[in-house]
Amino acid sequence: MRVLLVEDDAALGLGVARALEREGWQVDLLQEGRAALAPGLMGQFDLAVLDLGLPGVDGMTVLREWRSQGLKLPVLLLTARDELADRVSGLNAGADDYLVKPFDLSELIARLRALKRRAEGRTSDCLVLGALSLDLAHKELSHKGEIVRLSPREYALTEMLMQRPGRVVSKDAIVARLSSWESDFSENSVEVYVCRLRKRFVELGVAIRTVRGFGYAIDQAQPGETVGADG
Incomplete structure (x- = not known):
């Protein structure tokens, strides 16, 4: 499975990438929202993990642009905003799931597996x-x-x-x-x-x-x- 991780916190991004790679997944790490909108990028991935608090082009803008382009890959949002309105906005914009920082890596991995199963119509791994x-x-x-x-x-x-x-x-x-x-x-x-x-x-x-x-x-x-x- 190939995952796009968009996270501007270098230490957090590297930690998450290494955890996913230990699962045998391939991870591409980006630190800017603008880079995540590069033409032709998204067709290469099975899942995306997207931070909302990106510099410049924020995660919500990236998500809305992906969905407006018809991109259907599952997206899990990472957010430091533990407010109901923010979570609802993200889900309404096309996110499939979210995690509030700080989070446990085992939960992130479990949620990504669940998203992949759902996308493929499976009930098991x-x-x-x-x-x-x-x-x-x-x-x-x-x-x-x-x-x-x-x-x-x-x-x-x-x-x-x-x-x-x-x-x-x-x-x-x-x-x-x-x-x-x-x-x-x-x-x-x-x-x-x-x-x-x-x-x-x-x-x-x-x-x-x-x-x-x-x-x-x-x-x-x-x-x-x-x-x-x-x-």
Whole structure:
């Protein structure tokens, strides 16, 4: 999961970013509201954590602009204003949740997980495809109860695909997600990781299919199916 964190307090922002990264999430930290309005920025993220008290362009203005542009990603507001009117204003402007500072990091993480589940129409932190089960809370993939070991990049790619079973995930989206680990991550790198997972998953009853010119889709393999590098 990739999270946009907009927080002008450097120490707080760094602390939150590190806590989220320990969960295996990728975090982009911005300190100004104006930067959060950069064209093309928002399509890269699954969630946003937005401080209301930003310098220059404040968080409420950023939120309203995002929603006016039709951006639907879940947004959790951080605010030092423990006033009912401020909380109501934020929710009415399009926020999905809020936390009042100071807050506990474990609560922030729990709320973000809940927002992600709600956005995906899930009621638990597990994604299931055939005999494969992906535990999002513990970052573990299992097959019939046996753990399947994955590298961090393999896990992130598996999560992207299993969140959209049967639907195409574009190469551009995969590059955007995994490039936070490598500045030179490319479409060729995507093909390498897809090839690795494909060879492992086909033995587990799951196929990763290439949709030429678009990207990849994961689904249960048909009986006797073998999906090769170009399948």
